[in-house]
């Protein structure tokens with residue numbers, strides 16, 4: 752087991768549905784700690800950059816529109832196996848495939864409007880955390 756950090760986003764539909772506390776509670780109950788957190792409205796440029804890996808996919812334009820449609824909460828979760836743990840709590844991309852009790856099974860409307868984002872591996876986590884929080888935006892837990 753390794754202590755990891757991972758990027759989590761509560762997407763515009765999650766914020767609209769007033770699920771910030773519910774979602775954070777699920778992470779905290781699972782033992783993950785929040786070490787950085789900010790509410791922001793993504794610019795088109797930021798959303799395009801963040802999802803650049805999907806730029807050739809047919810849904811890229813819709814994804815960018817969705818991610819800029821309202822404020823999001825970006826946060827860094829820390830804990831044992833935080834990357835996999837976050838993705839387990841989120842559930843599968845398509846809510847129809849998500850395990851019962853996961854965030855996406857409980858709250859997502861569609862494969863696009865699926866409430867949360869989570870980094871999918873150590874390299875992505877590092878890049879995504881730096882994308883939003885730079886080199887010094889994390890608050891280490893000292894107690």
Ligand code: GDP
Pocket residue numbers: 810813814843844862863864865867868869871
């Ligand atoms: P994730 O890691 O589970 O978020 O999934 P991906 O990295 O594959 O996709 C990124 C995001 O793009 C997803 O969370 C959805 O919001 C959106 N997305 C993925 N696949 C589709 C799709 O087939 N159609 C649409 N409209 N959106 C999609």
